[in-house]
Amino acid sequence: MTNRVLIVDALSAGTGQRRSSRDSIGCGPRAVAGVLENNDIPCQIHRVEEILEKRAILRKFDHAAISAMTMDLPAVTKFVKLWYGSRTHGRLLIGGPISADPLSLIELNPDVIVIGEGEATLEELVTKGFLDKYVELSEVRGVAYPAGGKIVTTKPRDFIPSKALSDDYRPSTTRIIDYRAYQASKVYVEVTRGCSNFRRTNLRLEDGRQCSDCGNCDADDPAARMNCPEDIPPGCGFCSVPGTWGPPRSRTTEVIVEEVRELLDLGVHRIVLESPGFLDFMRGNEPLTDPCYPPANLNAIRDLLERLNALPQVTNKTAHIAIENMKACLFTEDVAKTLVDSMMSSSPNIGLETGSEKHLRDIGKCGSPGDVISAVRIATKYGMNPFVYFIYGLPGEDEETITESIEVMREVSKAGAERIILYGFRPLPGSAFEKYPESSTKDELGLLLRQEADKINREKKDNYLGKILRGIAAEPSWVRHGYTMVNPLEEGPLMTVPGGYSPGTLLDVRVSKVLSSGLVAGEVVQPDNGT
Template structure:
């Protein structure tokens, strides 16, 4: 006998892209389930209580800075629903810190890419199979230790759509060969690029046009790397992608590429690349990752470039009609006041050239090589300079809030040392 399964999602704007991919995987695999979206903890609990299914699976996804707040929400939902439901946390934080997630009250942690895991998990619940048969999970044992099942496979990106019947950016690349020590992406999705085919992207666009949508955006860790296996852009592949998308769009359709929610690397900003983009894209800005004005800090972070291509990228982008939004991270491990002063100088120079500076504070994110690294102190002199840039209209960002997150993450890392026990099931 097959059990009825209700899937309740704690649906939050911050993680809709990943949630849409999971739900699309379930639909594509034709896994029967009742779906309910809870936009608040109270609504999530109401959906759990209202479900008449035999089993209720509650999906949560969040980034590391949100983990503490989501744990509080979980406690609220459990209290309001009488403890009913099997709660699973997924995403980059759960992948990196399954023991912490289990200790915080979730029944399961999803580890790695979730499409194969969610399909196998719902089927296991329907067929009353042991959850230990589901790949990509951490399950609490009798001692409270998070036991891991076998890893979930990393499949070609065309295997599942980015979404079905929903809007959002199309994921065109997963994984990243640039293993920056502060970034979670390559350590969750792998250190190689996996690109969605142009045919799959065009299929997404056709569906979006059929639903009356006209703006197309993309998810990728580095836009101009599309189609390339290595460090050098393949502009032919990029043009094939953009031209194919334009062919699927109506005359009033628009393509946004290299702007939110993705970016370009500074060394990829060349006159040839900018001329290509101008032929196809509607965005008048580009997001460029500089991260620091110190060559020492860039080298230590594994960024893969120094400061020299950053100025060139801004000049070239501006010359071709784009306004660069340039990311800087302050407080990276080993950074001193001289490094911060170099970043401030470079940021001011770029602003004079026509860029806007997007300021960030380093966070020791779980799953990264710098998870246990001590954030550098940001003195008052640096803070004042950042405030001065913002007051001039040359900088923006939530670096102060990120500094609070950084302190909490550093404390959590101490409470959960990397050497903590890991055991596999079976």
């Protein structure tokens, strides 16, 4: 039997078709491919929707490894039914954030569930011959597997050290070509893994657990912050990152630059430096469990960005490198100046979640609304286009917190925020709020936030009317026949233009109409028409 592995990218697929993040290619599937390639195992990545549309793809492979999030369980279920219906043998592995709740996967009957960080666990499995023969899974840390109608979970695996992340586990770059329209997509390259916010919610959890004010979350000893006598997961109550991935570990500048170079040489135009908090890059000593101190390591950031900006495709402006997530409490004038001096145009993504300072503390969030307003002002002063994130339906939300959130939305908009991004709360396995009910679009308080965010975003899009933006053709429009969707090369909105263009084609688009809070229409113009 051969060992051709199908890597199924089900991330953000939901019920089987991605409605959001259509232009994003995450790190996880390429990380899986990197481990397999390092062990001389042939593999290929396919989006789950491609497989559901074209089942014949399955005939080319002997085993399947699925990468998915909790929200993607319906799509994963559809794939698994196809998989088992097409064969009588071959391993089925499931990993990614969906693995945080192994019990939810019991009916899928996978051969193994890889929990948390996957590279070291996957490597142990393949080196022990898991694809070919019986392996005693109880001896492998960091997995779960069905046995006797139940799910057995082994002891957790230690977090992968920083050095090993750079030296031993490198994501595949060659497999980027497996993605349709990869040339027009945002391709994420991991810079740091893990989150430095080891504060915790003080709200009473659904199972009765509650903060006992032990003081560990604010302890001077960074290791003490990792321990909670009440066993409350660390970080913001809605987030599972610090509990699943641990404190931040940085990859070396050399491996990041090499990965970006290889991707650009393969035709990628848009790179995003992936990190739960980019300003944690090479910041402080491990374990880094204070989200706001010490300040950002500007020397390390400057060196990384200067090397990236020296790459030919970045120099000649046919490729763009973006930074997204940044903590407001670390975003200072010096940080902004460093980014600008490094010629890094950016839309800092700043999570606020709620405009209520008390509510922020209650959910375990670091910083304050004032920190976010200050960060937006600084970013705007230096020519950046910050996005600010809010969440409706959070535990602890009430009329007062909604009123404060609307006020702060208006303040960050006046301060220069390019866009307000509003999400509905979803309970994530492994987070403190995993047992709380999901938000509802019918909730009146959430509706107030959505209306305000939509109003602000539409007004911001009006500023693009008449402007010429450079973009990359992505795919045909789903709703406008004869039109092409165009992703912005640098900063800007999603665009739609008349005509058919091949994925990856660079276009200059004059914006003519605002279609929604997230989409504009325009027409393609020649580069010499004033661009």
